[in-house]
Amino acid sequence: MKIDLILKNIGQLVPCSGSDTPLKGAEMSAVDLLKNGAIAVNEGKIVALGDSVALTEKYAAEQIIDCAGKAVIPGFVDSHTHTVFGGDRVHEFEMRIQGASYMEIMSAGGGIVSTMRHTRAATEDELFEAALKRLDQMLALGTTTVEIKTGYGLNTDTELKMLRVIERLDKAHACTLIPTFLGAHTLPPEYKEDPNGYVDLIVDEMIPAVAEWYAQSHFSKDGVPLFVDVFTEDHAFDVAQSERVLLAGQALGMIPTIHSDQFNAFGGTQMAIGLGAISADHLDVSGSDEIAALASSNTIAVPLPAANFNLGHDIAAYPNGRAMIDAGCALALATDLNPGSAPCYSMPLVMAISNRIMRLTPAETLIASTINSAHACGMAQRVGSIEVGKAADLLILKAADWRHLSYFLGGNPVETVIKDGEVI
Numbered sequence: 174m175k176i177d178l179i180l181k182n183i184g185q186l187v188p189c190s191g192s193d194t195p196l197k198g199a200e201m202s203a204v205d206l207l208k209n210g211a212i213a214v215n216e217g218k219i220v221a222l223g224d225s226v227a228l229t230e231k232y233a234a235e236q237i238i239d240c241a242g243k244a245v246i247p248g249f250v251d252s253h254t255h256t257v258f259g260g261d262r263v264h265e266f267e268m269r270i271q272g273a274s275y276m277e278i279m280s281a282g283g284g285i286v287s288t289m290r291h292t293r294a295a296t297e298d299e300l301f302e303a304a305l306k307r308l309d310q311m312l313a314l315g316t317t318t319v320e321i322k323t324g325y326g327l328n329t330d331t332e333l334k335m336l337r338v339i340e341r342l343d344k345a346h347a348c349t350l351i352p353t354f355l356g357a358h359t360l361p362p363e364y365k366e367d368p369n370g371y372v373d374l375i376v377d378e379m380i381p382a383v384a385e386w387y388a389q390s391h392f393s394k395d396g397v398p399l400f401v402d403v404f405t406e407d408h409a410f411d412v413a414q415s416e417r418v419l420l421a422g423q424a425l426g427m428i429p430t431i432h433s434d435q436f437n438a439f440g441g442t443q444m445a446i447g448l449g450a451i452s453a454d455h456l457d458v459s460g461s462d463e464i465a466a467l468a469s470s471n472t473i474a475v476p477l478p479a480a481n482f483n484l485g486h487d488i489a490a491y492p493n494g495r496a497m498i499d500a501g502c503a504l505a506l507a508t509d510l511n512p513g514s515a516p517c518y519s520m521p522l523v524m525a526i527s528n529r530i531m532r533l534t535p536a537e538t539l540i541a542s543t544i545n546s547a548h549a550c551g552m553a554q555r556v557g558s559i560e561v562g563k564a565a566d567l568l569i570l571k572a573a574d575w576r577h578l579s580y581f582l583g584g585n586p587v588e589t590v591i592k593d594g595e596v597i
């Protein structure tokens with residue numbers, strides 16, 4: 174049988190299988206390994222994997238890549254990003270390392286509202302071009318699927334503008350994208366004194382408009398889900414307001430997810446679990462109650478340690494990823510790419526931080542960055558592992574031992590990215 178592509182002589186083929194449900198707790202601690210493996214690809218999908226000699230005898234291929242003993246893993250899935258934004262916040266970064274507090278930065282016009290101003294002012298083309306370059310950097314570092322949130326518009330027009338940009342990016346860029354509506358990211362200045370009025374606007378106007386956009390978008394035609402997200406925190410949205418937003422989205426077919434327990438744990442995580450949220454993200458201050466609730470639910474815990482690293486946090490202020498896995502949670506990792514708290518493109522860097530600070534093993538961080546993060550963006554039936562029928566999103570590493578992903582830090586461990594069967 175003639176097919177498009179074979180990868181042969183793979184020293185360590187690491188499939189990261191587990192498409193039906195996310196891997197939880199101790200299930201994350203071991204990865205299957207196929208030695209001297211090969212992968213057969215046709216029309217962008219994986220058609221077979223197995224022994225290198227047997228597979229190369231069985232299939233004739235248009236293109237053959239000799240991996241020369243190197244390791245091959247699935248493409249990374251980055252399940253939490255804010256990739257579309259106007260401007261940058263390098264000025265704040267400099268203020269912060271010179272000792273300015275969050276409040277001082279806010280009163281100097283910084284924070285999410287500063288990015289909101291730039292995003293409102295930017296044209297659709299400007300947002301598109303800037304985000305396209307960011308996706309190029311992520312892809313070069315091995316990320317082949319990316320969730321992208323709105324949340325820098327904070328009015329109906331700009332939130333819809335961001336969604337149109339995400340749809341254009343998905344058509345133009347090799348990465349597979351998943352959209353999330355995060356109108357409840359923070360309060361826009363015009364609603365500073367009227368938070369419930371802003372929640373009314375989200376529920377009564379934005380969410381119906383977003384649902385209408387989604388119904389016409391190619392995402393809904395392709396069966397890619399739409400998420401509804403909220404930032405549950407002091408100075409953002411309380412639990413009751415957050416629940417209203419998530420329920421309104423859920424009623425129109427969106428899947429709930431949440432930013433919770435970043436600075437204060439006051440019930441957001443438990444509320445989101447109650448709604449069947451796909452994930453709860455950040456979890457920096459989650460305690461044993463929150464962790465136990467996550468462990469006994471289907472909601473995936475998503476620490477975002479690049480944000481802690483970027484903010485210069487003490488080790489004790491990082492999410493307790495080790496306790497989450499030990500308690501039996503399903504855990505996924507993401508960059509949280511955004512212009513303020515996490516200007517980070519690199520899943521390998523997130524893994525390296527997680528290994529060293531949260532004491533996760535290389536196997537746990539690999540599972541958390543591939544199949545579990547595919548579950549966290551509702552795409553586990555298509556991406557996140559090397560299994561027959563899935564997209565051929567494959568990374569040939571520079572090393573023969575896949576654990577070098579976690580061991581070396583600061584470089585790019587990926588030699589070749591293959592997306593939907595195409596060598597990038």
Ligand SMILES: [Zn+2]
Nearest residue numbers: 253255432509
């Ligand atoms: Zn975020």
